[in-house]
Amino acid sequence: MYEDLKKILITKEEIDKRIKELAAELDRDYEGKRPLMVAILKGSVMFYADLLRAMTIPLELDFMAISSYGNKTKSSGEVKMIKDLDRSIEGRHLIIVEDIVDSGYTLSYLKRMLYSRHPESVKICTLLDKFECRETPLQPDYKGFDIGNEFVVGYGLDYAEKYRNLPEIGILKEEVYR
Numbered sequence: 001m002y003e004d005l006k007k008i009l010i011t012k013e014e015i016d017k018r019i020k021e022l023a024a025e026l027d028r029d030y031e032g033k034r035p036l037m038v039a040i041l042k043g044s045v046m047f048y049a050d051l052l053r054a055m056t057i058p059l060e061l062d063f064m065a066i067s068s069y070g071n072k073t074k075s076s077g078e079v080k081m082i083k084d085l086d087r088s089i090e091g092r093h094l095i096i097v098e099d100i101v102d103s104g105y106t107l108s109y110l111k112r113m114l115y116s117r118h119p120e121s122v123k124i125c126t127l128l129d130k131f132e133c134r135e136t137p138l139q140p141d142y143k144g145f146d147i148g149n150e151f152v153v154g155y156g157l158d159y160a161e162k163y164r165n166l167p168e169i170g171i172l173k174e175e176v177y178r
């Protein structure tokens, strides 16, 4: 897989170090709140597992799977639910864990949808923020790294379902996806 990469953007050590810092921040902010940590499948799985292992406060896990309807850059940003949460979120503190925020349409839609179920709070924790590509006002509450407008894979992120199991985050060579 490495031969398809233009370069390694974020090393395993850099990811580990940043996750420890984020986990400490979440531990502080959610002490006594028993947050419900919501993974958005599939890209977030590596980040989710490592982040939760680094947190020390009591928390709960749940999972959602969604897929974009057609072209996700269209203004509705409507997404289709493939797997919903298992339980009611009424009165709960939710932390949505994502691998990347790009246009922001997916999370804007999800946040609206989840707030209609009356949770106490919904915050977003993303490993990567491609802020230059934002087309909505959405801002993550916690983030690992800002990145530029580049095609990144690895550590959960894919191109055509490949590269998710790379331990680092790399930039894909253009000839691979052109």
Ligand code: PRP
Residues within 6 Å of the ligand: 040, 041, 042, 043, 044, 068, 072, 098, 099, 100, 101, 102, 103, 104, 105, 106, 107, 157, 158
């Ligand atoms: C990625 C990511 C977000 C979404 C962000 O998921 O995990 O859910 O895209 O893009 P946006 O900000 O432009 O809406 P993807 O559709 O690649 O699915 P995956 O996690 O299963 O790879």
